Amino acid sequence: MNADRAKPPSCAAPSDRVDPALRRLTVTLIVGALAVIFDTTIMTVAIDNLAGQLHTSLADIQWVSTAYLLALATVMPAVGWLQAALGGKRLWIAALGLFFAGSLLCACAWNVQSLVGFRVVQGFGGGIMMVLMITLIMQAAKGRNIGKVMSLITVPTALGPVIGPVLGGLILHLGDWHWIFLFNVPFCVVGAWLAARHLPEDEPAPRPRLDVLGMLLLSPGIAAVLYGLTQLTGSDGLTSPRVALPLFAGLALLLGYLGWALRRGPDALINIRLFRHRALASSSVLVFLSGAALYSTMLLLPLYWQQVRGESALGAALLLIPQGVGTLLSRALAGRYMDRFGPRPVALAAFALTCAATAPFGFVTASTSNIALMTVLFVRGVGLGAAMITIMGAPFVGLKPEEIPQGAGIGRMAQQIGGSAGTALLAVILQRTCAGARTPQALASGFGDAFWWAAAFTAAAVPLCLLLPGRPRPDTQVQDTMPAEQPTEA
Structure with a gap:
């Protein structure tokens, strides 16, 4: 005693x-x-x-x-x-x-x-x-x-x-x-x-070497894929040359980089072998899907209120505030639970909640109550905020300090490509479902079909949450990412 x-x-x-x-x-x-x-x-x-x-x-x-x-x-x-x-x-x-x-x-x-x-x-x-x-x-x-830290990092994303x-x-x-x-x-x-x-x-690392060939393959490959996706709207789909040429050229460059990076190993621009970390691999897929779900609905929601309900740009923006408020309120709690129980259960609950709060928009009409929609948006924001914290923090579980920059780059690229892919796909779907619609009721029906696709992006992420790490072990949480003898920074 x-x-x-x-x-x-x-x-x-x-x-x-x-x-x-x-x-x-x-x-x-x-x-x-x-x-x-x-x-x-x-x-x-x-x-x-x-x-x-x-x-x-x-x-x-x-x-x-x-x-x-x-x-x-x-x-x-x-x-x-x-x-x-x-x-x-x-x-x-x-x-x-x-x-x-x-x-x-x-x-x-x-x-x-x-x-x-x-x-x-x-x-x-x-x-x-x-x-x-x-x-x-x-x-x-x-x-x-990591959970508490991510709740601070995501302030700009939520605001x-x-x-x-x-x-x-x-x-x-x-x-x-x-x-x-x-x-x-x-x-x-x-x-x-x-x-x-x-x-x-901090001092620069001693004589770092740039992977020139990797840079010439990866950066143009990502840019070409994103450009092809942005050209989907208003085109004939993947058969259109302005879509197919950059998209398939970009995919070819990315496949070339994959072969080069596997051969070069840790010296590659982005070390593909980091995907052996299950947390990083599963989180990257989830970040891709969450980016698609977030950015695609950020396209659909303002357009629904402007085109179907006749709101101004400012009016539509004000109606979106409840989602952001929910995102802000859920950050601290999600970060605390992630540190206590691990990313897996928190992400599972968060994505399920986000999916459940996205599905009601599939039933929107030209006269659906704005109060009801704003309430659902608040719930969706709670789920989305918690989901983003867990899947953005999970990739760093088990990474060494020197691997963190590449882990961060992989996460951001996955979110960027996912957001672009989701937005492009939803824009094409919206264009086709609303083609020929001349009344608010017909337009609302087209938006409802597009919202079902947004819900599907989120639903696809739910089972993948089971691949995330579970409850962290207190005796290894710090040792996984930093040698034990290294002192903590003041």
Whole structure:
């Protein structure tokens, strides 16, 4: 009894708390990341306005989003090498500066062609930041309290869909499109100042070697696949040359990279052998499906309220707020339960709840109560928020510190490709189900069919949750990701 009394009261507590230094680092990175998240979500309500003010067609203005998406995906595979070459702090500040410069250039664009070019600059900076943020935080966490850490990291992801469209509607109502890009500037400036003060100094790795052939295969392959998917809307499907050529060329490049990476092993740009970790492999598939479920419904929901119910862009954005509120409220609880029971049961319950709350939209009509739909959206947000935390945190269970950058890159690429694939597929389905619809009732029926597909994406993820890790073992949680003798960062 005296021995128990002699133990410091905090001897077991540190593993249950997020270290203040880690929390400060996370907040520092989130401030900069908000610029990328808000820019992406604000743009969803600005496309029509941009087409009108730049006197161009909707097909041409879509390149403002497509070019950004392709730049984002192209740079993601190289983030691990860039971090090794420059160091995490230097790379973060450089990427933030690149996004800042791209935002200012976009605000000064004089036509659609210049705007598309400047969006590429933004995309390079944003792609680096989205991967590097997770990498730096998970490396600092050293495998501890992954659930609680992920509940902090996902703040920008949860805030973006809630606040972004509303901000976009307000900006376009009060000003013109230039302010959409100038809105990013304060986040970039404050984020860079905080990074210079709070990010730990780290030295570049000794003489890192870039996998040049891997880069020439993987980055163009991802970009070509995403480009092909973006061309599905308004085409004849996979038989259309503008879809089939880039899509199959991209798949060929990715297959070439697969053979090259298996041969090169750990020295490949992205080490394919990491998929031997069941947690990483199953989480990547789930991140792909959740990206499809999230982004596809973010396309369908505003369009349903605008085209069927006659809401304005701002009105549709306000009706989406309950989903974001549910996502925010579920983060802390999901992170706590993930650390206690493991990712598997939390993800299983979260995806089942998300699927159950998506299915009611399959029955929407032109007069369905908005109160009922907003209530269902709140429940869907609760499930979606919990699901994202578990599947974004699970890949890092069992990874070594040097494997974390590539694990983060794999997760972000899976989410990006899944979101693009889901959005493209739902856009094609919506186009065909609503073809010839001339009344709100007919349009609502077409949207209902598309919503059933969104529910199917989520349902497909439920059984895959059983492959995620179960309850963590307290005696190995930290040792799996960091040697025991290495001291914790202050």
